Amino acid sequence: MTELDTARTGADTVSGVEIVLENVVKNYPGQSRPAVDNVSMRIPAGEIVVFVGPSGCGKTTTMRMINRLIEPTSGKITIGGNNALSIDPDRLRRGIGYSIQQAGLFPHLTIAKNVATVPGLIGWDKKKIAQRTDDMLDLVGLDPDVYRDRYPRQLSxxxxxxxxxxxxxxxxxPVLLMDEPFGAVDPITRGLLQDELMRLQSDLGKTIVFVTHDFNEAVKLGDRIAVLGDQSHIMQYDTPDAILASPANDMVAGFVGANASLKQLTLTRVRDVPLLDCPTAYADGSVDELRAAITPRKIKWGLILDARDRPIRWVSLGHLAHATSLQDVGDPIEEVVSTQSTLQDALEALLAESSASTVVTGRRGEYEGLISIDTLVNHLSAMREEHGPNSENGETSVAGPPS
Incomplete structure (x- = not known):
């Protein structure tokens, strides 16, 4: 057991631990002002807290002082009630997960050996490491049999x-520090990675400190957001909806921007709105049965699923008219959103596909339903009726198949 061992809430359920910063200061030699000046905050156990602020404000420095990659000049940091400054730095870091932009993988090591780095350093036996490595790859949606022996250069x-x-x-x-981890990928991949992080968090309940300069990302991911100004002065530290509804000052208002009502879409998840359904079949299924399921419906589309219930292709009655097998029939699915996605993600997916609907998947990529532009419009209408036409606190909804 280490100083940072987590509280167990179930056989396989791990919760994070509280982090407290008290009057933390970082001075660099030759600088007339502190890089971080007297920061105090409490990061609740099991929550995602996002540090957001302009470049050079000190947000990354503040985060790195938690695992002492940067040593504080003064102040106190406790993790799970233990004084982080009294723990050996190497031991401290091995008890804190750390994820950075562009992953920072060791290029000469296989994927399996990259994942196994810290378990190996802390003395786990080989069998336990191998099992944990496969479990972790599966957890983040990478088939261990496919990716275990590849090298980073062979991955996207x-x-x-x-x-x-x-x-x-x-x-x-118990603690995961993430320094702009998704900043170097394209917007679509970034959204998928954000969804994956939220899915993992719902399963694992870690305490996550996440640094970004993107306020939309902060609103999407954060249980709480710390908007930081120069020298990491805390301009506002609150929930996303509270910050959107009532920015503390002009600087925070600048981050929120003029489209606060649109950002409200980020506060509602796809799982929170009704989904539509459509006929489905497996690739080895019956053409006639799928055709019969689609024919009486208003929207003449269905989905082909793989053996793990993951959607792979759209099919129409036209596709099925002369088909003798479902193996290769239909159009590939280009855009999906997950139940963890926000309504803003859903809207962006609908616009990207120029489609009336998009597919919704669950925790392991399995088919859950469809979200449509009609559902989105209906939800917006309901929000306006509830809050009035000038409301800044709206939510949104979505469901349905392609046009």
């Missing part, structure tokens, strides 16, 4: 970032 940027998260979680730390 999004896949590398998933491996980085798996490595950060491999030793089961």
């Amino acid at each position: 940027g999004g896949q590398q970032q998933r491996v980085g998260v798996a490595r950060a979680l491999a030793a089961d730390p």
Whole structure:
């Protein structure tokens, strides 16, 4: 047991631990002002707290003082009630997950060996490490049999970032520090990675400190947001909806921007709105049965699923008219959102596909339903009726198949 061992709430359920910063200061030699000046805050156990602020404000420095990659000049930091400054730095860091932009993987090591780095350092036996490595790859949506023996250069940027998260979680730390981890990937992959992080958090309940300069990302991910100004002065520290509804000052209002009502879409998850359904079949299923299921419906589309219930292709009655097998029929699915996605993600997916609906998947990529532009419009209408036409506190909804 280490100083940072977590509280157990169930056989396989790990919760994070509270982090408290008290009057933390960082001075650099030759600088007339502190880089971080007298920061005090409490980060609740099991929550995602996002540090957001302009470049150079000190948000990354503040985060790195938690695991002492940067040593505080003065002040106190406790993790799970233990004084982080009294713990050996190497031992401290092995008990805290750390994920950075572009993953920071070791290029000469296989994916499995990258993930196993910290468990190996803390003395786990080989069998336990191998099992944990496979579990972590599966947890972040990478098939261990496919990716275990590959090297980072053989993976896409999004896949590398998933491996980085798996490595950060491999030793089961109560705390995970994430320094702009998704900043170097394209917007679509970034949204998927954000969804994956929220899914993992719902399963694991870690305490996560996440640094970003993107306020939309902060609103989407954060249980709480700390808007930081120069020298990491805390301009506002509150829930996303409270900050959107009532920015503390002009600087925070600048981050919120003029489209606060649109950002409210980020506060509602796809799982919170009704989904539509459509006929489904497996690739080895019957063409006639799928055709019969689609024919009486108003919208003449269905979905082909793989053996793990993951949607792979759209099919229409036109596709099925002369088909003798479902193996290769239909159009590939280009855009999906997960139940963890926000309504803003859903809207962006609908716009990207120029479609009336998009597919919703669950925790392991399995089919859950459809979200449509009609549902989105209906939800907006309901929000306006509830709050009035000028409300800044709206939510949104979505469901349905392609046009």
